[in-house]
Amino acid sequence: GDSVTQMEGPVTLSEEAFLTINCTYTATGYPSLFWYVQYPGEGLQLLLKATKADDKGSNKGFEATYRKETTSFHLEKGSVQVSDSAVYFCALSGGSNYKLTFGKGTLLTVNP
Amino acid sequence: DVKVTQSSRYLVKRTGEKVFLECVQDMDHENMFWYRQDPGLGLRLIYFSYDVKMKEKGDIPEGYSVSREKKERFSLILESASTNQTSMYLCASSSLTPGANVLTFGAGSRLTVL
Numbered sequence: 282g283d284s285v286t287q288m289e290g291p292v293t294l295s296e297e298a299f300l301t302i303n304c305t306y307t308a309t310g311y312p313s314l315f316w317y318v319q320y321p322g323e324g325l326q327l328l329l330k331a332t333k334a335d336d337k338g339s340n341k342g343f344e345a346t347y348r349k350e351t352t353s354f355h356l357e358k359g360s361v362q363v364s365d366s367a368v369y370f371c372a373l374s375g376g377s378n379y380k381l382t383f384g385k386g387t388l389l390t391v392n393p
Numbered sequence: 394d395v396k397v398t399q400s401s402r403y404l405v406k407r408t409g410e411k412v413f414l415e416c417v418q419d420m421d422h423e424n425m426f427w428y429r430q431d432p433g434l435g436l437r438l439i440y441f442s443y444d445v446k447m448k449e450k451g452d453i454p455e456g457y458s459v460s461r462e463k464k465e466r467f468s469l470i471l472e473s474a475s476t477n478q479t480s481m482y483l484c485a486s487s488s489l490t491p492g493a494n495v496l497t498f499g500a501g502s503r504l505t506v507l
Contacts, residue, residue: 313494315495317496317498321439322500323484323500323501324397324483324498324499324500324501325436325485325496325498326498327495327496327497339398370435370436374407374494379406380424380438380441380451381496383428383435383436383437384435385433385434386435386436392437
């Protein structure tokens with residue numbers, strides 16, 4: 282079945298540091314890929330998505346490129362802020378019912 | 394602002410009690426989902442529904458049931474709560490429109506079973 286593996290946290294960075302959170306997937310066919318973010322005390326919200334190979338999703342300074350050859354969708358940001366502290370989830374949608382399969386989440390803490 | 398509303402943010406129940414978690418969406422979405430979120434395990438799908446009165450089991454349906462009598466409302470039911478059902482429960486919805494398989498989540502319901 283479909284699965285998502287993302288780097289385990291927690292990840293602690295200083296403000297303005299470069300961020301990478303690795304995500305790899307296993308799926309049949311051509312899934313859509315997503316990054317969701319969960320701020321403290323809130324539900325998940327979509328950060329960015331990509332629907333086909335070589336697509337780059339971007340939002341709020343975050344980027345991720347759909348790499349079919351390496352089955353990866355790594356999240357990057359060039360300069361993190363304290364307000365980026367949250368849990369980040371990689372996910373894929375490969376089925377006809379649009380249900381998502383999530384990774385286990387990566388807690389990011391950014392210190393001033 | 395479109396949204397998914399979970400009626401209870403925090404609940405404390407006793408072992409054996411029947412628990413209802415309610416979720417309402419105002420986006421006219423066809424699909425609705427219940428996930429469970431636990432530290433170190435991420436999100437796991439309990440049940441989903443793609444139409445009124447239709448439901449499908451997710452990855453961890455044991456101990457849960459669901460009800461979808463109206464398009465906008467999707468209820469999760471714990472027939473006899475147990476301590477291992479202490480968790481954060483997240484409801485989500487999405488449209489069937491091709492290319493629009495983005496989930497919109499509620500804020501979550503944190504359930505503690507004593």
